[in-house]
Amino acid sequence: MDLTSILLLLAGLAVGAFLFGRSRAQALGGGVGAARNLHSLPDYYGYFAALCAVLPPLMVLTLWAAFEERVVLALLANGLPDHLQALSPGQLDLFLNSVRNAASAASVPADPVLAAATDEYLSLGRSSRWLLSGLAVVLGAGGVAAAWRSIHPAFRARNRVETAIRWFLIAASGVAVLTTVGILLAVSFEALRFFRDVSLSEFLFGTTWSPQAAIRDDQIGSAGRFGMLPLLSGTLLIAVIAMAVAIPVGILSAMYTAEYASTRVRALARPVLEILAGIPTVVYGFFAVLMVAPWIRTIGESLGLNVAAESALAAGLVMGFMIVPLVSSLSDEAIRAVPASIREGAEALGATRSEIALDIVLPAAMPGIVGGILLAVSRAIGETMIVVMAAGLAANLSFNPLESVTTVTVQITTLLVGDQEFDSARTLAAFALGLVLFIITMLLNVVGLGYVRRYRERYE
Amino acid sequence: MRTPSKANDVAADAGGGPEFPVGDPSAPDPCIQIRDLNAWYGDIHALCDVGFEIGHGEVLALIGPSGCGKTTLLRCLNRLNDAVEDARVTGEVTLDGQNIYSGSVDPVALRARVGMVFQKPNPFPKSIYDNVAYGARIHGLASDRAELDEIVHTSLERVGLLKEVRARLDEPGTDLSGGQQQRLCIARTIAVDPEVILMDEPCSALDPIATAKIEDLIDELSAEYVIVIVTHSMQQAARVSNRVAYMNQGQLVEVGETDRIFTNPLHKLTEDYITGRIG
Numbered sequence: 001m002d003l004t005s006i007l008l009l010l011a012g013l014a015v016g017a018f019l020f021g022r023s024r025a026q027a028l029g030g031g032v033g034a035a036r037n038l039h040s041l042p043d044y045y046g047y048f049a050a051l052c053a054v055l056p057p058l059m060v061l062t063l064w065a066a067f068e069e070r071v072v073l074a075l076l077a078n079g080l081p082d083h084l085q086a087l088s089p090g091q092l093d094l095f096l097n098s099v100r101n102a103a104s105a106a107s108v109p110a111d112p113v114l115a116a117a118t119d120e121y122l123s124l125g126r127s128s129r130w131l132l133s134g135l136a137v138v139l140g141a142g143g144v145a146a147a148w149r150s151i152h153p154a155f156r157a158r159n160r161v162e163t164a165i166r167w168f169l170i171a172a173s174g175v176a177v178l179t180t181v182g183i184l185l186a187v188s189f190e191a192l193r194f195f196r197d198v199s200l201s202e203f204l205f206g207t208t209w210s211p212q213a214a215i216r217d218d219q220i221g222s223a224g225r226f227g228m229l230p231l232l233s234g235t236l237l238i239a240v241i242a243m244a245v246a247i248p249v250g251i252l253s254a255m256y257t258a259e260y261a262s263t264r265v266r267a268l269a270r271p272v273l274e275i276l277a278g279i280p281t282v283v284y285g286f287f288a289v290l291m292v293a294p295w296i297r298t299i300g301e302s303l304g305l306n307v308a309a310e311s312a313l314a315a316g317l318v319m320g321f322m323i324v325p326l327v328s329s330l331s332d333e334a335i336r337a338v339p340a341s342i343r344e345g346a347e348a349l350g351a352t353r354s355e356i357a358l359d360i361v362l363p364a365a366m367p368g369i370v371g372g373i374l375l376a377v378s379r380a381i382g383e384t385m386i387v388v389m390a391a392g393l394a395a396n397l398s399f400n401p402l403e404s405v406t407t408v409t410v411q412i413t414t415l416l417v418g419d420q421e422f423d424s425a426r427t428l429a430a431f432a433l434g435l436v437l438f439i440i441t442m443l444l445n446v447v448g449l450g451y452v453r454r455y456r457e458r459y460e
Numbered sequence: 461m462r463t464p465s466k467a468n469d470v471a472a473d474a475g476g477g478p479e480f481p482v483g484d485p486s487a488p489d490p491c492i493q494i495r496d497l498n499a500w501y502g503d504i505h506a507l508c509d510v511g512f513e514i515g516h517g518e519v520l521a522l523i524g525p526s527g528c529g530k531t532t533l534l535r536c537l538n539r540l541n542d543a544v545e546d547a548r549v550t551g552e553v554t555l556d557g558q559n560i561y562s563g564s565v566d567p568v569a570l571r572a573r574v575g576m577v578f579q580k581p582n583p584f585p586k587s588i589y590d591n592v593a594y595g596a597r598i599h600g601l602a603s604d605r606a607e608l609d610e611i612v613h614t615s616l617e618r619v620g621l622l623k624e625v626r627a628r629l630d631e632p633g634t635d636l637s638g639g640q641q642q643r644l645c646i647a648r649t650i651a652v653d654p655e656v657i658l659m660d661e662p663c664s665a666l667d668p669i670a671t672a673k674i675e676d677l678i679d680e681l682s683a684e685y686v687i688v689i690v691t692h693s694m695q696q697a698a699r700v701s702n703r704v705a706y707m708n709q710g711q712l713v714e715v716g717e718t719d720r721i722f723t724n725p726l727h728k729l730t731e732d733y734i735t736g737r738i739g
Contacts, residue, residue: 341580342584345578346584348540348575348578348649349598350568350571350595352598359598360585363585363586
């Protein structure tokens with residue numbers, strides 16, 4: 001019996017238990033419509049019975065899914081012929097692996113020992129499934145029996161069901177939180193391994209980024225340099241250029257759509273602006289590298305400037321346009337949230353449209369706009385594809401927008417592309433960079449949300 | 461007329477009809493003259509052939525059941541309906557003889573002459589000082605900081621707020637209590653030195669003590685400004701106004717001296733309203 005059938009069986013069990021629990025409650029209450037004699041509505045007794053029937057088997061199922069493979073392999077290893085048992089752990093692992101591969105392949109392996117082991121593996125798996133099915137049915141039936149015993153008119157089924165729902169919701173939100181914590185821990189541990197090789201101060205304050213790792217110990221120039229300042233400066237430079245585009249264009253366009261445009265123009269303009277947000281970043285990337293960068297270069301050189309083929313300016317400009325919809329949407333929301341009464345107050349004083357917009361509405365909407373800007377900054381710092389394609393890879397510690405720079409995200413990408421050893425400083429550096437990136441964006445969010453909250457209290 | 465007005469039917473039922481309004485619509489020394497004023501929001505006929513005068517030195521109270529067009533009428537007097545997308549106004553409103561709906565009148569200049577205080581206090585998200593100074597600034601009433609200070613202080617003084625906020629002029633106006641906020645809004649309005657102040661239920665969001673303060677203030681201000689006040693409280697209308705206009709379903713039913721209206725209403729609808737039978 002496979003997993004799907006077991007789940008279907010449990011679903012059937014749940015429905016049966018529900019009907020059973022409900023009719024049992026109705027019978028105890030003195031027939032249909034006698035809910036008055038019961039503590040809870042009959043349906044709640046049904047839900048309670050269904051939960052009793054399904055939860056224990058589901059828990060066993062989860063544990064089984066987590067440990068089945070390991071237990072089966074251990075059993076298989078114990079049953080192997082002596083000459084195989086004598087193998088070193090590494091070789092044994094290798095053998096077990098080939099057993100698993102053979103099991104998932106259609107053909108029978110040529111080696112008789114392997115074929116026997118594969119058969120054994122498959123039959124162990126089958127009995128495990130049967131055992132599981134049996135256990136699920138027994139537990140489910142036990143649950144129904146327990147429910148039958150506890151259902152009586154004074155039994156508080158509703159409270160039990162409410163509690164179960166609460167735990168279910170807690171578990172759902174727990175998944176999100178645990179994922180975040182898990183990622184953070186994983187990144188932190190790998191980053192710690194990196195800091196065993198490279199000192200924290202060199203990483204944070206070093207001015208040279210050249211992440212080579214030696215393949216042989218005697219290689220010349222084997223020592224990589226892991227100073228992240230050039231990456232930070234590049235990230236900062238591109239983010240600043242992007243925000244210099246996105247903040248004015250975003251806020252002004254939001255000002256137009258929220259304050260000036262008629263309903264009809266607005267209904268047209270907003271979706272068009274938001275289409276910009278739907279363009280994949282890789283499209284922006286080649287737009288930057290094939291059109292904007294050459295264009296900047298041509299203009300720069302006609303002015304007698306020395307412009308790199310891949311410049312921070314090109315990447316920053318295009319990234320700025322990518323972020324415009326984000327800033328614009330959030331600013332539009334913030335502006336429209338300003339109470340109409342304030343706007344009318346200014347209008348009744350004789351303020352013109354632009355005076356209302358700039359003097360009254362903009363300051364009132366500022367907290368929301370700042371929140372949007374901080375989100376946009378996080379986005380600019382975390383954005384990868386455009387900069388990979390358009391900003392280059394040269395780790396220059398420079399604030400000249402016409403030079404080629406590189407960013408934290410670009411370096412993470414390049415460090416992890418291709419074949420990697422997972423214990424070299426070069427690879428581990430990616431985790432350290434990821435950790436720094438995470439900390440920066442988290443701080444931005446905390447500061448931004450704090451700012452927004454403080455203002456909100458004041459103006460509500 | 462785009463839609464048949466419900467107001468007309470009711471008027472006919474009540475035996476009113478074309479002779480609306482009853483009472484005395486003219487004022488001896490008119491400041492505002494309203495003639496054949498009609499207003500629509502989309503298909504809703506919100507004001508129907510309204511015509512009367514508001515005199516200099518007068519406090520006129522607009523009363524009537526909810527949705528009868530009091531606020532719409534008020535907003536026609538400073539052309540605040542201009543910005544409402546589907547609003548349409550026809551007819552004539554003259555301020556000192558000049559039709560404010562003629563093409564030559566700039567709404568910005570008009571609003572410097574006709575100020576407005578709203579139902580819910582709506583201070584700007586700015587400091588107390590800037591709230592009061594804002595109107596003076598945008599109309600260029602002060603040539604330097606000292607003059608602006610003078611305007612702000614006088615205005616706050618006149619609404620009795622100066623002694624309460626003198627030490628915290630830099631704090632946000634939104635930090636004040638509801639009654640203080642409303643007085644701040646009045647100070648903001650008189651800082652521009654208008655001729656007329658429109659008030660749209662200025663006390664409906666306030667407690668009785670704050671209400672009493674605002675009513676005293678209206679009394680004081682009436683020496684200098686023409687005041688048109690929308691109110692739901694008959695007692696308030698009786699306390700603060702010298703004339704009353706009663707509206708019902710977009711039509712002006714009766715206008716007259718406050719004492720006369722409350723003691724001897726001419727129209728059945730007015731009588732029903734002030735005795736609490738409708739509304």
